[in-house]
Amino acid sequence: MVDYLVVGLGLAGISFCEQLQKNNRTFKVVSNNSQTSSIVAGGLYNPVILKRFTLAWNAKEQLELAKPFYAALEKKLQIKLDYKVPVYRKFASIEEQNLWFEAADKIALQSFLSTKIIKNTNNAIEAPFGFGEVLNTGRIDTNTLVKKYAEYLEGLELLEKEVFSFTDLKHTIEGVHYKSIKAKKIVFATGYGLKSNPYFNYLPLNGTKGELLTISAPELKEENVIKSSVFTIPMGKSLYRVGATYKWKDKTNAPTIEAKEELLKKLDTFLKCSYNVIDHKAGIRPTVADRRPLLGRHPEHNNMFVLNGFGSRGVMIAPYASGVLLNHIEHNAPLPKEIDISRFTKKYYTPIA
Template identity: 70%
Template sequence: MYDYLVVGLGLAGISFCEVLEKEGKSFKVVSDASQQASQVAGGLYNPVILKRFTLAWKAKGQMELAQPFYAQLEQKLGVQLDYKVPVLRRFASVEEQNLWFEAADKPGLDHFLSTSIVPNQNNALDAPNGFGEVKYTGRIDTGTLVESYAAYLDKKGILERESFDFSALTVADEKVSYKTIQAKQIVFACGYGLQNNPFFNYLPLNGTKGELLTIKAPTYMENRVIKSSVFTIPLGGDLYRVGATYKWKDKTNEPTEASKKELLDKLTTFLQCDFEVVDHVAGIRPTVVDRRPLVGEHPEHKNLYVLNGFGSRGVLIAPYASDQLYQAIEHQKQIDPEMDIQRFTKKYYRD
């Protein structure tokens, strides 16, 4: 019998598997890779919400956990995942410059916001008011991470590549059984797929569709992330990722012409060089009404758990939330109330 059965292998599933391996727990993973949010994510770790110049939720503590977490994964998997890259926020006006300086004086933000305006020296960019720089940022190659980690689990013989069949799951007091797999606990880390989970679909996971473009722009020659109405992320080889959109009604993984046009219209307000679109992808971010993760124990079945709802900041949140869930299961420590599913269970759950 395994200690854990983990369902899903995006950022949430990988992070939880890492905690289990570090703690010497046995586990099996079931994943069909149907939820593409992790694979198509921009992958930025950036502690600042650049629209409003505010610190993201618990960002400093999450950064302290995340950076060594991905460094250890690079060593284990033998691939580069973490690309240190500055994030520059393009100022649309002098007023925005002033707001930036005000924000940089605030406790917490002062650690991350540079107080020097970065002048624009790139002829391919329209940025007469310059940029503000966020420090200690970077990009995790989430596509390589998911692919490499799946191969790692395959080699160990503990990954089942299939859609999870709830009709094959039996839940008892002391264990769960799924087909021929038996485990003491089961953790559902399946992103927007939570909608199809009969145990946790009462949780208000609404999902937000995001679309990203990859462009080839040989004369752009920019090695920093530029954030304006959309961001551009350098990928190397004259390639840049451009995103992202936020759509609440469309819940498919299919890219749309409307979102492509929206991204290109915004991009061309500040990018002034020739480029071609070479890729266009979409995925559903697992987002929650109060913008906090969904982590915790099922209200009736004490060996069923959920790890979800990371939204667009999964790179930072995943290691933090995974550690919290593990500590709650194994050591009865309290999950941060802001992300504990009890905040919804009391209101929404029906016997």
């Protein structure tokens, strides 16, 4: 018998597995990579909401945990994951410059917003009002992380690559029994797959579809992330990730012509060089109405837990949230009210007959 059965191996599942190993807990993982949001994500860690020049929820604490977390994974897996890249917010007017300076004066934002306006020197970009630089930013190669971490677990015989079958999950006095796996506790970290989970699908996980393009633009020669109406993220070898869209009705992982046209229309408002679209991907972000994660224990099954709802900031939130959840399970530490699923239980949960 293992201590934990973890279902899902995106950013949430990987982060929780790392917490388990750090705390000498045994585990097995079941995952089939059906939820692609961690794989297709842009992977940016950016503490500032650039639409409003405000600090993202709990961003400082999350960032302080995330940086050493990914550094440890790089060392453990012998791969490069963390690319330190500045984020430049393109100003649309003098008024936006002034709003930036007002935000930079706030104590919470002083360590994240540069007070120097950066003049545009790239002829391939139209930015007459220059840029503001966000500090302490970067990009995690989430695609490589998910792939290599799965290989790592396979090498330890800890990963079952299959669709999780709820009909094969049995509750026992000791915990749970899933096929040949016996575990004391089970944690679901399945992203938008939560919607098909009969134990936790009462939670208001909305899901927001995001689509990203990869373009080849040899003339662009830009090493910074540019944030205008869309992000352009340098990926090396003249390749750039462009995104992302936010759609609430379409819940498929299929790329759409409409999203591609929307992204290219926005890109063309500031990009002045030629480019070719070479890839187009989509995924469903696990978003929640109140924009806070979903952590906690099932209302009736004491050995069943959920780790979900990271939205578009999974790179930053996952290391923090996984540690908070394990501390809650192992040491009965209270969960912060704003992320505890109990905030929804009374309103949405129907007791099991």
